[in-house]
Amino acid sequence: MPPRRPTQRDIAERAGVSTATVSYVLSGRRGGAKPPPPETRERVLRAVAETGYQLDQAGRSLRRQRTDVVALMYPAPSSPWSDRLAEELQVAAAERGFAVVALPVITGASTAAILRILRQRYIDGAVLLPDCPLDGAELAALAAQGRSLVVFDDHLEPDGFDVVRQHRGGACRAAIERLIAAGHRRIAFLGHADEHRHPVVDVKLRSYREGLAAHGIPEHPDLVRPVADSRSDAYAAVRDLLRRPDPPTALLSATDRAAIDGIWAARDLGVTVPDGLAVIGIGNIPEGLMISPPLTSVGAAALDFSREVARLFERLDAPSPLPGAELAAPWELIVRASG
């Protein structure tokens, strides 16, 4: 059996001081009073070094009612956006003594364990990227229990938590409108495989449909393929579409990656982009700049979450609970050469 983990009591005994003094030395915190003198301090630190003492988060968290941990929740797999947010969050958190944990949400797997992290006070706050499986009531309950939350969502109303509005629907709609305005009528759509994972139909597919309907263009089921989450499926689907007797002249893809695969497929068949096939992606990932021609895409213009991160810590630092606010971070149609 392993030796018991040393506690502050062990340190106190070894250093010949009280546990209060140990805590003061280790936390550097002390109400308004003077810190313990250097000599005491040193005895404590020596005992810590000798025993390999490590603080126990459970004891501290129980007493202080905070964990000094924040979470980033996002639907798996990760993306350049979630990676970037994790990075910004970690840098800001480190400055304030917070740690960051990432909570990827696996589609289809149980969300119970992740909800436990949010509900059972493992963390003080969190940023939730779009399409996390939490409803407004759940979020409001978490906020009421003291969790600081910044939630990316286009529909929820703030309610003790902040909501970041991206207006994804409007930006996606601008993409389909652009294709229609350019004269396209046979427009293919590469969608997510599990578009019904959420109560509402995926906003991207819905924008596509509404755009077509608004111009009286009938939707052709063969042109809608659930391949946006698999690069190989996307490539194959676009190749097949282009080989049809009546190929599409434009393509809207729910992911940039699938759009890029579509461009490859077109190139490999000798179809030029955008003249033979206009292509627009959704997500605006950095990779879209790499392909030739550069990918027209819908998404946030800059890989920058500093305002949202700042807001999370503002909420965490607030002496009394802040009311929920709306932040605007609208998606845009970013026109490049592909469509």
Add this chain to the structure above:
Amino acid sequence: MPPRRPTQRDIAERAGVSTATVSYVLSGRRGGAKPPPPETRERVLRAVAETGYQLDQAGRSLRRQRTDVVALMYPAPSSPWSDRLAEELQVAAAERGFAVVALPVITGASTAAILRILRQRYIDGAVLLPDCPLDGAELAALAAQGRSLVVFDDHLEPDGFDVVRQHRGGACRAAIERLIAAGHRRIAFLGHADEHRHPVVDVKLRSYREGLAAHGIPEHPDLVRPVADSRSDAYAAVRDLLRRPDPPTALLSATDRAAIDGIWAARDLGVTVPDGLAVIGIGNIPEGLMISPPLTSVGAAALDFSREVARLFERLDAPSPLPGAELAAPWELIVRASG
């Protein structure tokens, strides 16, 4: 000010039972004894529902000396491999009532906060992917304090924690040997930008150098470029290399993504792969199968971490600490058409 978070004491009062009974009902655990009768149980659950009671992890963790949380630590950004491991870990964890948190390590940022998660008993165990910033002494100390650890590393000795051997050096060496055996002498290398972040020079670059040296081929500094972590830089670098009066005839890349960009660059310049430029990547990501020609790569043959995940939970379930073991999961040279 928000209403105080209800505790089990509040529930007990409301239900007219003791806090012991509340705990028994909520945990479903009860030594060997019979569970509370349905009538009691119902009163408790009703009080829980009425108050919105949520367990406080700090109290439970302090008493039970476990958190029911495991971590996955990996160098950021995430990859198809870390995403897949997160998924497998989450599925296995959910079956056992564990939650999973991901700990991306930002290169260059302070690692103090992440170490705090491991050291201060936020979690019961963790899987560490290669190149995490923890040395053997640190890992041994964590293991001695009761953390269950499964660590991907080719050099550390097991010491209360398990080590997964990938033998990355040998597999990378096989790649450079293959290129040399095919007659190549001008072999470019796309390396990581921060190859010196760790005490040892990056294993990939070292394998490249050792391979050249073993065959008396002088290393040409111009052919080694630190662009493997940026798609656009990789594309530009390979384009520039191919435009030289004495272009390389082969390319080894520290990442598959950069290798793929190299293939694009070659195609765009009319250089055929592999005849004009043989290309081998490292990592074996699924995307390598998408490009034409499919990418020869070095890495794990299958996207499967079930043995490592099983081992973590075996360790967590063990009644007494298990000695450290070695697991073999060797990388291979996976020959496809590109090189």
Add this chain to the structure above:
DNA sequence: CTGAAAGCGCTTACAG
């Protein structure tokens, strides 16, 4: 079958 009580490891207001 149920409850009173101890105790997990911390922090901090307070007494000396």
Add this chain to the structure above:
DNA sequence: CTGAAAGCGCTTACAG
């Protein structure tokens, strides 16, 4: 300036 003591919210061996 330092320490004794209370208490954060749980769980569980034990008494009744």
